[in-house]
Amino acid sequence: MSVKILTVDDSKTIRLIVAKAFKPFDCTVLEAANGVVGLAVASREKPDVILLDYTMPVMDGFEVLARLRSDPDLKTTPVIMLTAEAGRETVVKIAKLGVRDYLIKPFKEELLIERVSRVVTLATKSDDASRAKRFDDPISLVVVDDKPAIVAQIKTGLESTPWTVTSFDQPGQALDYCMEKGADVVMVSLSMPKDGAYMLFQNLKSYANTSTIPVFGMSVKTATAEHTKAQQTGFAGVISKPIDGDELKAKICRALHLETSYKYFKPGNGWMTLVLPKEFGPSIAHEVSSRLNDQLTATVDAGGDKLIIDLGEVPSPTLPIIELVHTAVETCGKLSLRHAVLGSSGFRQECRSYEESQSWVFATNLDEALSLLKQN
Amino acid sequence: MAIRKMYDTDIQQFEELTHQSIVDVFQSMVSMDLESESPEPFAADPDGQIIGSVGFTGEASGVICLYAGVNFAKSVTSRMLGIGIHEVDEDEMVNDAIGELSNMVAGSVKSRLCDRGWPCVLTIPSIVRGQRLSVERSADIIRKVIGFKVSDNETQHVMAELLLKQN
Numbered sequence: 001m002s003v004k005i006l007t008v009d010d011s012k013t014i015r016l017i018v019a020k021a022f023k024p025f026d027c028t029v030l031e032a033a034n035g036v037v038g039l040a041v042a043s044r045e046k047p048d049v050i051l052l053d054y055t056m057p058v059m060d061g062f063e064v065l066a067r068l069r070s071d072p073d074l075k076t077t078p079v080i081m082l083t084a085e086a087g088r089e090t091v092v093k094i095a096k097l098g099v100r101d102y103l104i105k106p107f108k109e110e111l112l113i114e115r116v117s118r119v120v121t122l123a124t125k126s127d128d129a130s131r132a133k134r135f136d137d138p139i140s141l142v143v144v145d146d147k148p149a150i151v152a153q154i155k156t157g158l159e160s161t162p163w164t165v166t167s168f169d170q171p172g173q174a175l176d177y178c179m180e181k182g183a184d185v186v187m188v189s190l191s192m193p194k195d196g197a198y199m200l201f202q203n204l205k206s207y208a209n210t211s212t213i214p215v216f217g218m219s220v221k222t223a224t225a226e227h228t229k230a231q232q233t234g235f236a237g238v239i240s241k242p243i244d245g246d247e248l249k250a251k252i253c254r255a256l257h258l259e260t261s262y263k264y265f266k267p268g269n270g271w272m273t274l275v276l277p278k279e280f281g282p283s284i285a286h287e288v289s290s291r292l293n294d295q296l297t298a299t300v301d302a303g304g305d306k307l308i309i310d311l312g313e314v315p316s317p318t319l320p321i322i323e324l325v326h327t328a329v330e331t332c333g334k335l336s337l338r339h340a341v342l343g344s345s346g347f348r349q350e351c352r353s354y355e356e357s358q359s360w361v362f363a364t365n366l367d368e369a370l371s372l373l374k375q376n
Numbered sequence: 377m378a379i380r381k382m383y384d385t386d387i388q389q390f391e392e393l394t395h396q397s398i399v400d401v402f403q404s405m406v407s408m409d410l411e412s413e414s415p416e417p418f419a420a421d422p423d424g425q426i427i428g429s430v431g432f433t434g435e436a437s438g439v440i441c442l443y444a445g446v447n448f449a450k451s452v453t454s455r456m457l458g459i460g461i462h463e464v465d466e467d468e469m470v471n472d473a474i475g476e477l478s479n480m481v482a483g484s485v486k487s488r489l490c491d492r493g494w495p496c497v498l499t500i501p502s503i504v505r506g507q508r509l510s511v512e513r514s515a516d517i518i519r520k521v522i523g524f525k526v527s528d529n530e531t532q533h534v535m536a537e538l539l540l541k542q543n
Contacts, residue, residue: 106400
């Protein structure tokens with residue numbers, strides 16, 4: 001059975017570090033941003049271990065611990081205290097309150113795992129569970145907005161994907177749905193009345209079966225106060241209205257760590273082809289460049305010795321494209337891979353106006369490219 | 377709790393504690409080795425500067441400030457959270473990470489001060505962003521500036537400022 005770990009810390013950074021540390025293990029990490037919420041989550045979810053920050057606003061770690069110890073249902077729950085204050089006096093005070101262990105900040109991730117392993121048995125996730133989802137896998141999105149036009153924009157923006165969008169105009173309906181059927185991503189309008197978006201966020205994060213769902217806020221670009229509040233609350237990000245389909249897909253891919261490299265990197269027999277699509281933009285540039293080194297290293301490992309950069313679909317060589325191809329060619333140089341760039345003769349002329357392209361080997365199709373690289 | 381008089385040896389000790397705490401925090405949380413360098417004004421980061429500061433008050437009172445360029449702070453955040461730098465797309469993410477690092481540095485200094493007979497308590501961290509920032513001090517404040525560069529990337533710098541209130 002999956003281990004439940006509750007992290008109670010006012011720092012979003014620490015909560016993210018804890019969640020990251022336990023990602024390889026079969027466990028659910030529940031989050032609470034202060035002591036009051038932490039007690040409520042502990043009471044409902046009965047975690048197997050609680051990682052409790054010492055210094056927090058609203059209710060500090062000592063008070064949370066004292067209340068846990070006075071609750072018959074929670075008094076035996078192991079607590080590991082996290083503290084940036086390692087003075088003798090603090091340590092003695094912590095020990096007297098009956099914590100199972102304590103960890104001084106700064107700490108290394110391995111130490112955190114080691115301390116928790118002393119309290120609960122951590123099993124690594126099975127290969128199937130840890131397999132990264134792909135961009136073309138079915139993804140379930142729950143959208144909460146009382147403006148049908150926004151829901152329509154989202155559906156239009158995602159129509160090229162196999163993802164499903166289920167929309168609600170009230171946060172409570174969305175919570176019930178997520179509790180019952182689950183979801184991969186939740187998007188909620190930050191302008192819902194009565195702080196509905198923040199209530200939904202807190203509720204989703206406090207239930208074991210919904211706590212790991214990334215929640216995005218949606219807001220107009222100029223509502224900076226809303227953006228800041230959402231980020232401080234711990235939303236996975238804020239998506240600007242009107243909805244830009246490319247931005248939305250890129251943010252969801254990042255939040256879910258979707259495997260997208262297969263769209264751009266296509267292995268051949270002894271070579272790798274990098275295909276840049278017609279709708280090349282900054283998010284694709286990030287995706288490709290972040291995976292370039294790994295993909296080319298894997299090509300060399302597998303016995304390949306060539307990279308074919310296919311720009312056939314790209315209408316014209318913009319500066320970001322030139323920069324990306326330049327990086328790819330440089331990486332080829334480091335890995336002793338030969339390269340060729342596919343494009344029409346007109347395209348080649350346009351590229352030649354950039355100094356970076358002077359060393360590129362051009363070809364009009366794959367056969368020509370392979371033949372040229374064979375001669376070289 | 378009244379502020380106790382500090383002697384030169386105390387001030388030197390506080391400065392050394394701050395130096396060591398910063399090195400430890402960056403090593404543990406960011407997997408980044410820092411080396412001392414003479415503190416010099418930052419080369420202008422086009423995206424500005426960020427300062428994380430935490431105060432301490434008691435028999436020893438003062439403020440510890442960490443200065444970094446915004447782009448370096450993004451890189452630190454990315455390493456702390458184990459995500460790509462392009463995924464650090466929210467200012468608040470960087471603010472929280474730098475605030476947490478400042479808090480850890482101050483917490484570590486505070487613990488050691490308490491153990492050496494200088495009881496004090498910490499304030500919550502605060503973050504300031506802007507261009508060409510500097511912290512002004514009044515006449516009775518002692519200021520110590522500590523400079524660092526990243527061992528494997530000499531273009532990246534962190535600066536710390538230790539401000540101590542003198543009795």
